[in-house]
Each structure stands twice: as structure tokens, then as C-alpha cells.
Amino acid sequence: MIVMPENKNQNLKDVSDVVISTRIRFARNLQEYPFPCKLSDEKKCRVANIVKEAVLDGHSAISSKFKYIQMSELTQEEAVSLVERHLVSPEFISERLGRGLLLLDDESVSIMINEEDHVRIQVIKPYMDLDGAYDLADKIDTLLDEQLNFAFNDKLGYLTQCPTNIGTGMRASLMLHLPALKESNSMGRISASLSKLGLVIRGLYGEGTEPIGAIYQLSNQVTLGISEHEAINNLRDIASQLITQERSAREMLTKNITVEDTVCRSFGILQFAKLMSNDECMQLLSNLRFGIEMGIIKNIDFDTVNHLMTEIQPATLMKNIGKKLTPQERDRIRAELVRTALLQKKVPSSHRLEN
Amino acid sequence: MLCQSCEKRQATTHIKTILNGELKEYNLCPECAQKMGYGSFFGNFGFDLDKLFGSFMESIDSPKTAKRCQCCGSSFEDIAKSGKVGCANCYEVFYEELLPSIQRIHGRTCHTGKLAHSAGTEVKIRNEITKCKYDLEQAVKAQEFEKAAELRDRIAELEKDYKKSTDNGKE
Numbered sequence: 001m002i003v004m005p006e007n008k009n010q011n012l013k014d015v016s017d018v019v020i021s022t023r024i025r026f027a028r029n030l031q032e033y034p035f036p037c038k039l040s041d042e043k044k045c046r047v048a049n050i051v052k053e054a055v056l057d058g059h060s061a062i063s064s065k066f067k068y069i070q071m072s073e074l075t076q077e078e079a080v081s082l083v084e085r086h087l088v089s090p091e092f093i094s095e096r097l098g099r100g101l102l103l104l105d106d107e108s109v110s111i112m113i114n115e116e117d118h119v120r121i122q123v124i125k126p127y128m129d130l131d132g133a134y135d136l137a138d139k140i141d142t143l144l145d146e147q148l149n150f151a152f153n154d155k156l157g158y159l160t161q162c163p164t165n166i167g168t169g170m171r172a173s174l175m176l177h178l179p180a181l182k183e184s185n186s187m188g189r190i191s192a193s194l195s196k197l198g199l200v201i202r203g204l205y206g207e208g209t210e211p212i213g214a215i216y217q218l219s220n221q222v223t224l225g226i227s228e229h230e231a232i233n234n235l236r237d238i239a240s241q242l243i244t245q246e247r248s249a250r251e252m253l254t255k256n257i258t259v260e261d262t263v264c265r266s267f268g269i270l271q272f273a274k275l276m277s278n279d280e281c282m283q284l285l286s287n288l289r290f291g292i293e294m295g296i297i298k299n300i301d302f303d304t305v306n307h308l309m310t311e312i313q314p315a316t317l318m319k320n321i322g323k324k325l326t327p328q329e330r331d332r333i334r335a336e337l338v339r340t341a342l343l344q345k346k347v348p349s350s351h352r353l354e355n
Numbered sequence: 356m357l358c359q360s361c362e363k364r365q366a367t368t369h370i371k372t373i374l375n376g377e378l379k380e381y382n383l384c385p386e387c388a389q390k391m392g393y394g395s396f397f398g399n400f401g402f403d404l405d406k407l408f409g410s411f412m413e414s415i416d417s418p419k420t421a422k423r424c425q426c427c428g429s430s431f432e433d434i435a436k437s438g439k440v441g442c443a444n445c446y447e448v449f450y451e452e453l454l455p456s457i458q459r460i461h462g463r464t465c466h467t468g469k470l471a472h473s474a475g476t477e478v479k480i481r482n483e484i485t486k487c488k489y490d491l492e493q494a495v496k497a498q499e500f501e502k503a504a505e506l507r508d509r510i511a512e513l514e515k516d517y518k519k520s521t522d523n524g525k526e
Contacts, residue, residue, distance in 0.1 A: 225463025
């Protein structure tokens with residue numbers, strides 16, 4: 001079948017009932033310096049400066065849109081908020097000395113310096129956009145390679161501190177909402193069969209984290225002996241199978257009154273509660289999202305829910321308020337935030353699912 | 356499958372490790388995996404492939420433990436213990452030692468993806484050929500025959516260049 005180019009952009013949102021966002025990450029290192037595990041803090045700072053200058057003083061149009069953040073200068077809330085917004089890895093903020101972050105103004109590109117590797121280029125796009133995210137990451141990588149001379153070996157490809165990343169150094173991930181598959185206890189079986197296909201499925205915040213609110217990250221595991229395009233196509237194929245499975249699992253639940261009840265109760269609590277913990281809120285938002293996916297809730301869009309899921313995270317909440325808050329104060333503000341966002345959305349608007 | 360440790364929750368993490376030359380396999384739930392050090396949220400790089408990789412390599416008796424990388428000073432033992440390679444040069448120095456583990460992790464040992472600026476001409480041409488062949492396949496699928504013909508010519512040209520560059524290499 002021929003896919004017409006003009007349909008391509010429309011197709012991006014076609015799977016928005018399952019795919020929340022797309023992420024591409026490249027791991028790169030400078031040829032002249034030992035990997036970060038062998039660098040003193042002083043040398044790390046030197047590497048950070050070299051990368052920073054390569055990006056900010058570059059002659060491309062994108063250079064002026066980056067800002068540099070020295071990680072050691074951030075407050076704890078600001079640092080954790082970066083993790084909550086998926087801009088950096090949890091590992092990156094655990095030890096912040098000698099580490100820097102280059103962030104594009106719209107936060108779609110982040111370049112971590114001295115994480116596990118000297119340079120980690122990450123591109124995040126909303127919904128399913130593997131090609132778009134890859135193209136952007138690829139362009140930035142090519143620009144930087146000319147200036148930084150990345151460590152590369154003809155046989156092993158890009159060289160990385162951990163041998164699990166050598167070759168392309170690329171990790172492509174899709175963030176998926178799979179409530180129906182989770183509900184039917186299929187995730188264990190699925191994750192076991194995925195590992196045989198060179199893919200891995202994990203919790204919301206990546207490696208080692210638990211799935212919160214039925215949100216999972218699906219990514220490629222193998223990086224050597226497989227080209228970037230093959231890896232991405234492979235990921236896309238498996239993702240579309242998962243999407244089909246999730247949709248048919250949802251189909252089974254459509255006539256289920258308890259599902260409808262859970263969704264509506266969740267919506268009620270979200271609209272009226274005065275105190276809400278993070279875990280509770282995430283679970284309720286996941287249920288609400290499920291309601292939209294099932295066509296039970298009609299006047300709220302995915303953007304609103306996706307946005308809320310980040311905004312209600314504890315550190316992001318405090319960062320936006322601009323001060324430290326006690327857990328109870330946070331629960332109060334979180335509830336208020338959700339209430340306002342959902343009350344404003346009460347009037348039914350034109351809706352994707354009704355099409 | 357239930358977690359082998361708590362026997363309550365669903366196992367989602369499969370761990371294979373070689374301890375004292377004995378292969379052991381565990382199926383764990385995220386909680387137990389975390390408790391046993393195979394993943395911590397703000398700890399050292401989550402699901403600890405490093406450690407896993409380290410324990411894989413410890414099973415290999417290296418007769419060349421005295422050899423060190425002249426760039427960063429790592430011995431193969433250092434790398435095996437930490438699961439972290441010291442620098443780009445280590446991959447050259449310990450290529451033979453690292454290869455079995457790389458094969459185990461990736462199933463393959465030869466890079467086929469994007470090439471860096473610094474890659475050799477031969478590889479660059481080989482890579483370009485692979486890319487053109489892929490594009491050709493796509494063009495045929497999309498029934499864009501004009502584009503396909505162009506690509507076919509380009510591949511023939513590249514293959515000539517490749518032969519030339521490998522012949523030069525031999526001289």
C-alpha cells in the first residue's frame with residue numbers, strides 16, 4: 001500500500017489513544033577523553049565546557065535556541081522536576097558535579113553532558129513520531145560530530161562506556177498507555193516475549209521503575225549489528241502489534257459496567273477532591289485517560305491529561321509554585337490544579353473520538 | 356509467572372547471572388528486583404545491566420590481567436568488575452577479551468548503522484551501499500520506479516568505488 005505524504009502528519013495522532021510520546025536518544029563520547037567513570041571532576045568540567053561551546057557557538061540556526069544549565073547550580077526540586085518531565089534520566093541528577101544540560105527552548109531536545117557517556121542527545125516528540133524525532137536527533141548528532149570528533153570504531157560503531165550501548169548508541173522509545181492489557185494481567189507474558197525480539201518494556205521513568213498509571217516505555221535493546229532504521233522499524237512493528245492487542249482488550253471491556261463505573265468515579269474525584277496524593281492522582285488520571293480512549297468521557301482531550309500527568313508531579317509542582325511545600329500542601333495544590341483544569345474543560349468541544 | 360522471591364506479585368524482570376561458574380536464572384517482580392539491587396530509582400543507572408554485564412565477564416578467566424590500557428590505565432579486570440569500559444582506546448586494547456560479552460549482549464559483533472565523521476572510507480562506502488539498497492527496496496515497494504533506477508545505478512557506482520578502495524588497501 002502506498003502511504004501518501006500528506007497523510008503522514010495526520011497519522012501521527014491516529015494512535016494517540018495508546019501512544020503518549022516518542023523519544024530518541026543517542027549516546028556519544030569524545031575520542032580524546034576517557035569515559036566519565038574515569039574522569040576527575042575537573043576534567044568533567046572541561047568536557048562539559050567543550051560540548052557546551054560546540055553547541056552554543058555552532059553556526060546552525062538551532063544553536064541560539066539552546067540554553068545551558070549547570071546541574072550543580074539547581075535546587076533539588078528543579079533537578080527532580082527535570083526527571084519528572086523526562087528531560088534527564090534519574091541517574092543524571094544523583095550526582096550533579098561536573099554535569100551539564102543543554103536544553104532547547106521548547107524542551108523537545110535535551111543534551112546531557114557527562115551522564116553515563118560524555119554526550120547524550122535526546123529528542124522527545126508528542127504522540128507517535130519516530131521518524132521526526134530520529135531526523136532531528138540525527139541532524140544534531142551530525143553537527144556535533146564535526147566539531148567534537150566522536151569516538152568511533154569501524155567494527156564496533158560508536159563507542160560507549162557501557163558495552164550494552166555500542167554500535168548505533170541509539171535507544172528509541174515509545175511511551176504507551178496500556179490500561180486494558182494491564183487489567184487483563186497480560187503485561188508479564190508480553191514483556192517476556194518482547195525480550196526475545198530485542199525489545200524491552202519498562203515503567204514510566206525508564207530503567208528500574210515501576211509502571212505508574214498503566215504507562216509503559218517500549219524501547220529497543222540491541223544496538224550493534226542493526227541499523228538505526230531497522231531498529232526503528234522493528235520498534236514500530238512491535239508497537240503496532242501492541243496497540244492492536246491493547247485495542248482489542250479494550251473492546252472486551254466496552255460493555256463492562258464496572259469499567260464505566262471506575263472511569264466515572266475517577267472523573268468525579270478529579271473534579272471535586274480537595275486533597276490528592278501523587279499516586280492517587282496518577283491512577284485517577286490514568287482511569288480518566290482510559291475513559292477518553294473508550295469514548296466514555298467526551299469533552300476532554302489527550303493533551304490535557306498528558307499535560308496534567310507531568311504538572312502534578314511533586315517536584316514540578318513545587319518548581320512552578322516557586323517554594324518548598326509540605327506533602328499536605330502539595331496534595332491541596334495538586335487537587336486544585338486538576339480541578340481547575342478539568343472544570344474549564346466542561347463544555348464539550350469538537351472531539352477526535354466523535355469523528 | 357509469579358516472582359520467585361515474594362511469590363506474590365507478577366514477575367516482570369528476568370535475571371540471568373553466573374555465580375562461581377554456575378548459571379542462575381531468576382524471575383522477579385519490580386519490587387524484589389529493586390531490593391536485590393537490580394534496579395533503584397535514583398540509584399546507579401536503574402536496572403543494573405552494568406552489574407549483570409560485570410558478572411558475565413567475571414566468569415571469563417583472562418590470562419592477560421596484567422595488560423593495561425595506556426590511555427586510561429584500566430586493566431580488563433577493572434572493566435569486568437565495574438561493567439564499565441574506561442575509554443575509547445580500551446575497545447582496541449581489550450577487543451578480543453570484550454568480544455564474547457559483546458556477542459552475548461547484542462547477538463552480533465559488527466556495526467551496520469550510521470557512521471561518524473572519523474570512519475574509514477571503506478566503511479563509509481559499504482554503509483552507503485547498504486543505505487541505497489534499503490532505499491531501493493522502499494522505492495520498489497512504493498512503485499517509484501524512476502527513483503529505483505537511479506538508486507540501482509548509484510549502487511553499481513559505489514560497488515566499483517568499494518572495490519577500488521579495497522584493492523588500494525591491499526597494495
